Amino acid sequence: xxxxxxxxxxxxxxxxxxxxxxxxxxxxxxxxxxxxxxxxxxxxxxxxxxxxxxxxxxxxxxxxxxxxxxxxxxxxxxxxxxxxxxxxxxxxxxxxxxxxxxxxxxxxxxxxxxxxxxxxxxxxxxxxxxxxxxxxxxxxxxxxxxxxxxxxxxxxxxxxxxxxxxxxxxxxxxxxxxxxxxxxxxxxxxxxxxxxxxxxxxxxxxxxxxxxxxxxxxxxxxxxxxxxxxxxxxxxxxxxxxxxxxxxxxxxxxxxxxxxxxxxxxxxxxxxxxxxxxxxxxxxxxxxxxxxxxx
Amino acid sequence: xxxxxxxxxxxxxxxxxxxxxxxxxxxxxxxxxxxxxxxxxxxxxxxxxxxxxxxxxxxxxxxxxxxxxxxxxxxxxxxxxxxxxxxxxxxxxxxxxxxxxxxxxxxxxxxxxxxxxxxxxxxxxxxxxxxxxxxxxxxxxxxxxxxxxxxxxxxxxxxxxxxxxxxxxxxxxxxxxxxxxxxxxxxxxxxxxxxxxxxxxxxxxxxxxxxxxxxxxxxxxxxxxxxxxxxxxxxxxxxxxxxxxxxxxxxxxxxxxxxxxxxxxxxxxxxxxxxxxxxxxxxxxxxxxxxxxxxxxxxxxxxxxxxxxx
Numbered sequence: 001x002x003x004x005x006x007x008x009x010x011x012x013x014x015x016x017x018x019x020x021x022x023x024x025x026x027x028x029x030x031x032x033x034x035x036x037x038x039x040x041x042x043x044x045x046x047x048x049x050x051x052x053x054x055x056x057x058x059x060x061x062x063x064x065x066x067x068x069x070x071x072x073x074x075x076x077x078x079x080x081x082x083x084x085x086x087x088x089x090x091x092x093x094x095x096x097x098x099x100x101x102x103x104x105x106x107x108x109x110x111x112x113x114x115x116x117x118x119x120x121x122x123x124x125x126x127x128x129x130x131x132x133x134x135x136x137x138x139x140x141x142x143x144x145x146x147x148x149x150x151x152x153x154x155x156x157x158x159x160x161x162x163x164x165x166x167x168x169x170x171x172x173x174x175x176x177x178x179x180x181x182x183x184x185x186x187x188x189x190x191x192x193x194x195x196x197x198x199x200x201x202x203x204x205x206x207x208x209x210x211x212x213x214x215x216x217x218x219x220x221x222x223x224x225x226x227x228x229x230x231x232x233x234x235x236x237x238x239x240x241x242x243x244x245x246x247x248x249x250x251x252x253x254x255x256x257x258x259x260x261x262x263x264x265x266x267x268x269x270x271x272x273x274x275x276x277x278x279x280x281x282x283x284x285x286x287x288x289x290x291x292x293x294x295x
Numbered sequence: 296x297x298x299x300x301x302x303x304x305x306x307x308x309x310x311x312x313x314x315x316x317x318x319x320x321x322x323x324x325x326x327x328x329x330x331x332x333x334x335x336x337x338x339x340x341x342x343x344x345x346x347x348x349x350x351x352x353x354x355x356x357x358x359x360x361x362x363x364x365x366x367x368x369x370x371x372x373x374x375x376x377x378x379x380x381x382x383x384x385x386x387x388x389x390x391x392x393x394x395x396x397x398x399x400x401x402x403x404x405x406x407x408x409x410x411x412x413x414x415x416x417x418x419x420x421x422x423x424x425x426x427x428x429x430x431x432x433x434x435x436x437x438x439x440x441x442x443x444x445x446x447x448x449x450x451x452x453x454x455x456x457x458x459x460x461x462x463x464x465x466x467x468x469x470x471x472x473x474x475x476x477x478x479x480x481x482x483x484x485x486x487x488x489x490x491x492x493x494x495x496x497x498x499x500x501x502x503x504x505x506x507x508x509x510x511x512x513x514x515x516x517x518x519x520x521x522x523x524x525x526x527x528x529x530x531x532x533x534x535x536x537x538x539x540x541x542x543x544x545x546x547x548x549x550x551x552x553x554x555x556x557x558x559x560x561x562x563x564x565x566x567x568x569x570x571x572x573x574x575x576x577x578x579x580x581x582x583x584x585x586x587x588x589x590x591x592x593x594x595x596x597x598x599x600x601x602x603x604x605x
Contacts, residue, residue: 043399091583100399101345102582105539108532109578116571232528236407239400269418276411280392283404287395 012265013144019261020254021150021219024157025051025212027253029234030241031161032208034249035168038181039201042092042103048231049114050206053080054213055222056118059129069132069218076214077207084206088199096198111228118224126221153215160211161250168246177201236279242289252290299464302547306460310453319449320517325557326456327514332537332549333463334506339535340544341467342499343479344394347402348409349507349534351389354526355412356382356508361428361521362421371434371442375455375512382508383501385412390500394493406528413526427522431515448517455513459506464546466502475499507534529571536574539581542588551590 029047036044044050057076061067067075087110095102131149138147168174180187180194188194213227220226241252256275264271282290313322331353338344360378363369369377393404416422423429433442442448466472478485478492485492515521524530533556541552563570585592 037399041399043403091579094583098586101402102586104345104347104399104402105535106579106582108535109575109582112532112571112575112578114575116568116573116575119568119571228528232406232410235403236410239396239403239407272414272418273411276407276414279404279407283392283395 009143010145015261015265016258017144017146017150017261018264019258020154021257022260023254023257024154025216025230025253026234026237026257027161027250028157028208028212028215029230030237030249030253031164031246032205032212033234033238034243034246035164035208036202036205037243039177039198040088040092040096040103041100042095042107043100043235044202044205045104045107045231046087046111046114047107047205047209047234048227048229049111050080050084050209050227051213051216051230052118052224052227053083053114054210055129055217055220055226056122056213056224057210058214058217059127059222062129069214072214072217073211077211080210080213081203081207085199085203087206088202092202093195093199111231115224115228122224124223124225126223126226129217129222131218149218153219156215157212160208164208165246165250233275236275240275240279240282240289242291245291248289248291299546303461306547306550307457310457313453314446314449319445321557321561323445323449323452323517324514325554326452327510327517328534328537328557329550329553330456330459330513331507331510332534332541332553333460334503334510335534336538336541336543336545336549337463337466337506338499338503339538340548341472341475341479342496342503344496344500345402345535346393346405346500346503346531347528347535348389348405348407348412348531349503350526350528350530351405351409351412352382352386352504352507353511353514353530353534354416354521354523355385356511357515357521357525358416358422358428360512360515361431364434364515365428365431366421368432370438371436371516374434375509375516378512378515379505379508382511383505386501386504386508387497390497390504394496394500406531409526409531410528413523413528416523416526422521425523427520429520431519431521433516433519442516452513452517455509459509460550463506466499467546471495471498533574536578536581538588540577540585540588542591542594545588545590545594548588548590552588555589 029051033044033047036042036047054076057079058069058072061072061075062069091106091110092103095106135149135152138145139151140146168177176187176192176197180192180197184194216226237253237256238249240256241248243249256278259278260271260274263274270277313319331349335346335349338346338349356378358378359381360374363374363377364371389405389408392408393401396404417424433448435441436451440447440451442451467475474485474490474495478490478495482492511525514525537552537556538549539552540555541550542548559573560570563573566573581588587595
């Protein structure tokens with residue numbers, strides 16, 4: 001035990017860890033938002049609701065079917081991803097030719113429906129979900145106690161972010177995706193099925209949100225409002241980072257999580273607003289966002 | 296212009312006889328939300344700016360108004376004025392930030408800033424946190440008109456609404472309003488014509504915040520309550536829904552929308568969480584099928600009737 005700037009190391013590193021955890025979720029969610037926005041030009045307001053669905057589905061798989069965390073990690077993103085594919089096919093794709101704001105309003109309505117439906121079924125008090133046995137316990141690092149599950153969340157989130165970045169920047173599919181973001185008409189003319197690419201992208205973004213939900217289930221209590229509060233913060237993260245770059249949204253997500261954790265320690269009253277204040281400052285100094293291109 | 300005079304006379308008559316047909320409290324709620332929606336419509340329908348955080352101005356005005364009335368014991372007219380000015384000031388700061396980005400970013404920024412106000416209201420002491428500010432006295436307007444009677448208060452609220460409504464109508468049909476519509480339709484062209492578009496956008500943002508604040512402050516005088524509901528993002532969503540249902544960019548759309556949505560909520564209140572689901576469904580149906588809203592649809596079919604020679 002030692003102290004830094006008068007703060008006990010346990011508390012300091014504990015908050016930083018919590019910040020990194022929040023940052024993992026910010027990064028995953030803003031990554032999904034950025035990918036969807038890049039191709040569809042739609043801000044997916046239902047992203048928070050889909051994250052919440054991920055957490056609930058994880059809980060439901062265990063409670064109703066006895067399917068545990070590891071299978072949920074695989075199954076839930078697929079199931080919620082398919083739900084996303086259907087939404088895109090049936091509703092969102094019909095608004096492509098219209099002003100972007102209709103996409104925002106549509107997904108806002110969808111978020112209300114999803115959240116309301118879960119609230120009717122499960123109420124607003126959270127449901128508990130245990131940490132998987134293999135990841136129970138933790139490491140004593142001397143200066144702090146590191147629960148295994150938290151370490152796992154950070155590592156998994158980092159690797160998923162990295163994998164997504166590689167997929168988009170280094171593969172053929174990613175190249176199509178980037179090309180279609182720049183100029184869909186031309187890519188279509190080259191014989192690539194852009195509408196299908198768009199649908200798959202939306203499904204992929206939604207699957208990322210659901211994956212974040214699975215990871216969140218053992219940490220936060222599973223409740224219908226968990227996504228709504230999260231998504232607004234993630235919007236601020238997206239504004240700060242700018243949606244121009246995939247790597248940018250990952251870095252911004254983690255960094256803001258850390259800053260939020262530090263604020264909780266130094267000036268707890270501001271911890272829920274600090275991200276919004278940073279957003280205001282960034283808007284004043286660099287309106288396009290830290291990594292964004294001027295639109 | 297002549298057609299509009301007729302509309303106003305009919306509207307004023309409806310407002311005058313309203314409380315003898317429907318509950319005054321219900322009507323006052325409709326009028327507060329109608330004014331709120333008109334203010335929002337000024338920004339979205341005529342300025343083309345989608346703010347997802349209008350609850351901030353509505354809620355901030357209601358907190359300030361409630362605080363002035365209950366703690367400081369100010370008369371209602373000053374409370375309304377103070378609440379409205381607070382909303383205008385907030386609109387000036389937030390508007391100056393938000394207009395630095397366009398389109399979808401604008402919506403996200405306004406939403407995030409409003410969320411900041413929500414957290415502020417949750418933590419600050421003057422807002423009463425989770426309890427809000429309850430049993431705010433209605434007081435005597437100008438020291439003479441006792442607002443304790445619902446019917447008296449109704450006519451005061453109706454007068455406030457009508458004043459706000461006429462003010463918005465004046466703005467839309469002024470040269471300022473014309474420039475605004477032109478910016479909405481083609482901003483680069485207006486910039487090249489030499490207009491400082493960001494000044495126009497900021498002005499309409501502040502005006503919209505002021506009127507939303509007036510609605511929020513009036514709501515406090517009616518319901519004697521300022522709470523976290525007023526600043527929550529659901530409130531921002533609700534005003535969008537009202538304008539969407541009534542018809543964006545139409546004069547009467549927000550009024551019709553407010554009547555429908557408030558009535559719907561009143562009837563569905565016992566259903567609890569279903570209200571959210573139904574609101575979401577209305578959103579989806581409106582966006583997919585009725586993008587011009589009820590009044591927009593009505594105006595369009597009216598125009599078609601006039602055109603067809605028969």
